[in-house]
Amino acid sequence: MQGALKQNITKELMTGLYADHRAAIAANDYPALTARRENAIHRFEELGFPTTKLEAWKNTDLRESFAKEYAVVLKPKQDVDVQKVFRCNIPHLDTAIMGQLNGWYVSKDVPLMELGNGIIMGSLAEAMKKYPALIGVHLGRYADTNGDAFTALNTAFSQDGVFIYVPDNVKSPKPVQIINVIHNDENLFLQSRNLIVLGKNSRLSLVHCDDSYNHQPSFSNVVTEIHLGEHASLDHYKLQSLNNESTLISSVYFRMEASAKLESHYISLNGGLLRNNIRIRFNGPHGDAKIYGIYLMDRKQHIDNQVFVDHAYPDCTSGELFKGILDEHSSGVFNGHVLVERNAVRTNAYQSNKNILLTETAKVNSKPFLEIYNDDVKCSHGSTTGQLDQDAMYYLRQRGIGEDSARMLLMYAYADEVISKIAIDPLRYRIEDMVKKRLQGELQICEACVLHCNTPEQPVEFVIDMTKI
Amino acid sequence: MESDPNKIIGEVTQSDYKYGFVTDIETEYAPKGLNEDTVRFISKTKNEPAFMLEFRLKAYRHWLTMKLPTWAHLDIPPIDFQDIYFYAAPKKKKQYESLDQVDPELLATFEKLGISLEEQKKLAGVAVDAVIDSISVKTTFSETLAKYGIIFCSMSEAIQHHPELVKQYLGSVVPYTDNYYASLNSAVFSDGSFCYIPKGVRCPVELSTYFRINAANTGQFERTLIVADEGAYVSYMEGCTAPRRDENQLHAAVVEIVAMKDASVKYSTVQNWYPGDKNGTGGIYNFVTKRGICKGSNSKISWTQVETGSAITWKYPSCILLGDNSVGEFYSVAVTNHHQQADTGTKMMHLGKNTKSTIISKGISAGKSNNSYRGLVRITKNASNSRNYSQCDSLLLGSTCGAHTWPYIQVENKSSIVEHEATTSKISEDQLFYCQQRGMDAESAIGLIVNGYAKEVLKQLPMEFAVEAQKLLSISLEGSVG
Numbered sequence A: 001m002q003g004a005l006k007q008n009i010t011k012e013l014m015t016g017l018y019a020d021h022r023a024a025i026a027a028n029d030y031p032a033l034t035a036r037r038e039n040a041i042h043r044f045e046e047l048g049f050p051t052t053k054l055e056a057w058k059n060t061d062l063r064e065s066f067a068k069e070y071a072v073v074l075k076p077k078q079d080v081d082v083q084k085v086f087r088c089n090i091p092h093l094d095t096a097i098m099g100q101l102n103g104w105y106v107s108k109d110v111p112l113m114e115l116g117n118g119i120i121m122g123s124l125a126e127a128m129k130k131y132p133a134l135i136g137v138h139l140g141r142y143a144d145t146n147g148d149a150f151t152a153l154n155t156a157f158s159q160d161g162v163f164i165y166v167p168d169n170v171k172s173p174k175p176v177q178i179i180n181v182i183h184n185d186e187n188l189f190l191q192s193r194n195l196i197v198l199g200k201n202s203r204l205s206l207v208h209c210d211d212s213y214n215h216q217p218s219f220s221n222v223v224t225e226i227h228l229g230e231h232a233s234l235d236h237y238k239l240q241s242l243n244n245e246s247t248l249i250s251s252v253y254f255r256m257e258a259s260a261k262l263e264s265h266y267i268s269l270n271g272g273l274l275r276n277n278i279r280i281r282f283n284g285p286h287g288d289a290k291i292y293g294i295y296l297m298d299r300k301q302h303i304d305n306q307v308f309v310d311h312a313y314p315d316c317t318s319g320e321l322f323k324g325i326l327d328e329h330s331s332g333v334f335n336g337h338v339l340v341e342r343n344a345v346r347t348n349a350y351q352s353n354k355n356i357l358l359t360e361t362a363k364v365n366s367k368p369f370l371e372i373y374n375d376d377v378k379c380s381h382g383s384t385t386g387q388l389d390q391d392a393m394y395y396l397r398q399r400g401i402g403e404d405s406a407r408m409l410l411m412y413a414y415a416d417e418v419i420s421k422i423a424i425d426p427l428r429y430r431i432e433d434m435v436k437k438r439l440q441g442e443l444q445i446c447e448a449c450v451l452h453c454n455t456p457e458q459p460v461e462f463v464i465d466m467t468k469i
Numbered sequence B: 001m002e003s004d005p006n007k008i009i010g011e012v013t014q015s016d017y018k019y020g021f022v023t024d025i026e027t028e029y030a031p032k033g034l035n036e037d038t039v040r041f042i043s044k045t046k047n048e049p050a051f052m053l054e055f056r057l058k059a060y061r062h063w064l065t066m067k068l069p070t071w072a073h074l075d076i077p078p079i080d081f082q083d084i085y086f087y088a089a090p091k092k093k094k095q096y097e098s099l100d101q102v103d104p105e106l107l108a109t110f111e112k113l114g115i116s117l118e119e120q121k122k123l124a125g126v127a128v129d130a131v132i133d134s135i136s137v138k139t140t141f142s143e144t145l146a147k148y149g150i151i152f153c154s155m156s157e158a159i160q161h162h163p164e165l166v167k168q169y170l171g172s173v174v175p176y177t178d179n180y181y182a183s184l185n186s187a188v189f190s191d192g193s194f195c196y197i198p199k200g201v202r203c204p205v206e207l208s209t210y211f212r213i214n215a216a217n218t219g220q221f222e223r224t225l226i227v228a229d230e231g232a233y234v235s236y237m238e239g240c241t242a243p244r245r246d247e248n249q250l251h252a253a254v255v256e257i258v259a260m261k262d263a264s265v266k267y268s269t270v271q272n273w274y275p276g277d278k279n280g281t282g283g284i285y286n287f288v289t290k291r292g293i294c295k296g297s298n299s300k301i302s303w304t305q306v307e308t309g310s311a312i313t314w315k316y317p318s319c320i321l322l323g324d325n326s327v328g329e330f331y332s333v334a335v336t337n338h339h340q341q342a343d344t345g346t347k348m349m350h351l352g353k354n355t356k357s358t359i360i361s362k363g364i365s366a367g368k369s370n371n372s373y374r375g376l377v378r379i380t381k382n383a384s385n386s387r388n389y390s391q392c393d394s395l396l397l398g399s400t401c402g403a404h405t406w407p408y409i410q411v412e413n414k415s416s417i418v419e420h421e422a423t424t425s426k427i428s429e430d431q432l433f434y435c436q437q438r439g440m441d442a443e444s445a446i447g448l449i450v451n452g453y454a455k456e457v458l459k460q461l462p463m464e465f466a467v468e469a470q471k472l473l474s475i476s477l478e479g480s481v482g
Helices: A011-025 A031-047 A063-067 A124-130 A132-138 A149-157 A390-398 A403-419 A425-439 B005-014 B036-045 B050-064 B104-113 B117-124 B142-148 B155-161 B163-169 B180-188 B429-437 B442-458 B463-477
Strands: A006-008 A069-072 A096-101 A104-106 A112-114 A120-123 A162-166 A176-182 A188-198 A203-212 A218-228 A233-241 A246-256 A261-270 A273-282 A288-297 A302-311 A317-326 A331-340 A347-357 A363-372 A377-386 B027-029 B088-090 B127-132 B135-139 B151-154 B193-197 B207-212 B223-228 B233-241 B249-251 B254-259 B264-272 B284-294 B300-307 B312-315 B318-321 B327-336 B341-344 B347-350 B356-366 B370-379 B387-397 B402-411 B417-426
Touching: A011 A031, A011 A069, A011 A149, A031 A149, A096 A120, A096 A162, A104 A124, A112 A124, A120 A124, A124 A132, A124 A162, A124 A188, A132 A188, A149 A188, A149 A218, A149 A246, A162 A203, A176 A188, A176 A218, A188 A203, A188 A233, A203 A218, A203 A246, A218 A233, A233 A246, A246 A261, A261 A273, A261 A425, A273 A288, A288 A302, A288 A331, A288 A403, A288 A425, A302 A317, A302 A347, A317 A331, A317 A363, A317 A403, A331 A347, A331 A377, A347 A363, A347 A403, A363 A377, A363 B387, A363 B417, A377 B402, A390 A403, A403 A425, B036 B050, B036 B180, B050 B163, B050 B180, B151 B155, B155 B163, B155 B193, B155 B223, B163 B193, B163 B223, B180 B254, B180 B284, B193 B233, B223 B233, B223 B264, B254 B264, B254 B300, B264 B284, B264 B463, B284 B300, B284 B327, B300 B312, B300 B341, B300 B442, B300 B463, B318 B327, B318 B356, B327 B341, B327 B370, B327 B442, B327 B463, B347 B356, B356 B370, B356 B402, B356 B442, B370 B387, B370 B417, B387 B402, B387 B442, B402 B417, B429 B442, B442 B463
Parallel strands: A069 A188, A096 A176, A162 A188, A176 A203, A188 A218, A203 A233, A218 A246, A233 A261, A246 A273, A261 A288, A273 A302, A288 A317, A302 A331, A317 A347, A331 A363, A347 A377, B127 B207, B193 B223, B207 B233, B223 B254, B233 B264, B249 B284, B254 B284, B264 B300, B284 B312, B284 B318, B300 B327, B312 B341, B318 B347, B327 B356, B341 B370, B347 B370, B356 B387, B370 B402, B387 B417
Antiparallel strands: A006 A069, A096 A104, A112 A120, A120 A162, A363 B402, A377 B417, B027 B088, B127 B135, B151 B193
16 A cells, blocks of 8 residues: 555655655646645645644644654545444434545445535545536635645645535535544554535534544544535534544634624544644624534643634624633643734624643643734633632532532533533533543543444444454 | 714824933943943943953853844834944933032933922932933932831942842843843843842832933843842832934843742833834834742732833733742733834743732723733642732724734643633723713713723822823823724
8 A cells, every 4th residue: 555654754754755646646636736735735845844833833742643653545445334334323313424434535325425405415536526616616725725734734635535515595404424433453644634615595514523443543634624605504513532542633714704604613522632723714794603612631632722713804703612621631722813804893702711620730721812903893802720619519518419429510510511502402412421421531432433422221332344444 | 072083093193202302411322233342341331340241241142142032913123233322321420419419401301201309309208210321320318228228229339339139139030041132131231220128128118210211322221120138028110201213212121020038029110212203203112021030938029010102012021929829910001002012911920839910901002003912821830729810901992003912821730720801892982972971072081981991000000100100191092082
């Protein structure tokens, strides 16, 4: 297999690999995309992998992740039994499931589905062949290839991922679920690319899960571009439950046209090093974006949420609420950046980051940053870091609740502010259950993906035919 | 009556800088530019002991290896360090016995500023160590202070008469390697104030110095050192005005405060240097490093600043809370107008147990200015049960200004609590309406609202300063919003 040799990932290795496999990588491209890859690899060569010397990476040290050796895979593995890998047993959660294994789109039947209502969903690689015009309008237009090294690298290398298109005036009847599973016997360095396009006045609920099935280290660099047309509405859920050896750099670029509405939920339950780059640009007036995050970290896990909201047009509203519980040796970073441009009058923006530290060794870095260039705005931010409220603890214990239960109750109540925002009921019940388990330390990554998790009534049947993977 | 906000802003921007005049005093310069000879010249002119020359040279050599910092949200035109006079001193530098011997022109300057030494000496009971162009001209009340064992003199005198104290504390809080401007200051600082409060002494008067940059093209590099020994208390005031100039002037000061066990230091500043005209030409570049260390347990350092002047302000008065139970405070009002730029804030480094810090920052921006708050609250692993509360609000007056907030919060233990909140908004229409409905004109209504907005900080100032600060706020913002 091409480039499957395990090695340390360096700038030189990546540029070398690109030079060697240029033709294979660009096999499905339309011409403009190939040109973009060339520019991107040059930009990456200039930028290099980020270090803690950069302001944006000051508190996230990738050295440990890069110290491991990975195999860079440039071709998908064949013959995966999709049914066995991707199953969801959340009671009553009815979703259209799309599977990704190790960054590649996998399907049992057809790689690209066209539903009766005009919705297209499936493999991005297939879509590039079949709908080059549609893809060309959006792909690479929203991601920051120029400033972000990982996005540049992804632009150069990525060949596949998930593509969803919801045409104008269409409301997706049921939520779409992307399950991105990492499962391999060797360490993988993955780069996948997703494109989601919502036409005018359309509507979509999207559940996006990142999971790993075993304890093999992996390094994923995923870029997702999401375009919301005028009056479009997106409910976005990102669930992250990876093993402690994995590194995930997830960059999601939202481009919101006039009056578009976004609700995005980041639920990070496990992962060695998680970095969420969330970048939102209002490209028309009256947009509304809400971003919620909850992160529960322990052991030596590290979570880094970077949220950038660009208020380029008037009358837009944005809100951020990120809450975290950090246990053991874990560390958390929150960098919020709200930019209100000169003409973006009547902007309303709010940022909030709250953290609870449970041990002396956990730590948190929070930077809610406001950059404002006009006076007709209402902007605020808040950040708190502390421990559980001693008065509340006292109150509960006085009423005969044991210390452990009281602590659990308070932590759960704390997390509930974010969880209660989840609009899909079966998903919310499940997340509630998972957070409870997570707080009790029961939820381990070997229980598999977020949505495959265990319930007493429904013992999970989790069998993978290893001969087929 | 309807008032056009832009017109009012225009009126404000056209108002003259009240303190823009040049005093004609003969000045002695060091040769223009900076090299090792300049450093030696300064040290020699001031008749300094060898350890000072060594300190300066080390700093200068280190400075050569450093790069100009670019991280601040400031647009700084390139500074040619070879085109600056690094040392200027009024030529008549006799030691004065009484005010009569002081150059009458100098006294007139102070009178124009409204801080006549005479008046202050007699009425306000304030000991003033007035600095004009780097050399301390006259120190008052030293005899009174001497009774308590308090040393309050110029830095040059301190180097001559108390070298052991200077040697012990100079550079102990802001080392000469600290940052670009601190290194530059360490190499070429001309003068400044020195203050030592002995054990258990509560300084009976508020100590005060007035800085004033006078000769054109002179970098002003003061160095202030305040040491409060065990159980001592001092309140120190620093005020600044500078005459108007067309060329930008560089000001890179360093202030160091040391508070020993149970000591308490209160440092108040009103800064009203020439901010440049309405087109953004001229004005002072103010790059200041201010830092205090709470060395002993139960010590306290409190910074209060009212910043209305300077074309560029780069200033972060900070506290290192080393002693257990020590307290750091930072109260700030920063006003920017025209093309002024301010990047200011604080650092609270919690190292000791049960340390507490409070940050209250109020930014007001008008015209085409940019006003940034940049702060760091760091709670280290050992600083258990520490507490921080930060509040930084921004008020925007007019649609062409900018207000930015960069709070950095780092917490490394579980028993500490850190809270930060910030809001950014324009003046409330409701409040304006309410005031105007009751017969106030727009201008006084804004003055009232802004003063109310800044009240939390202004009330921290000593009385003499509070009056001046309120006037400054009104002058800076006369009716600048509709």
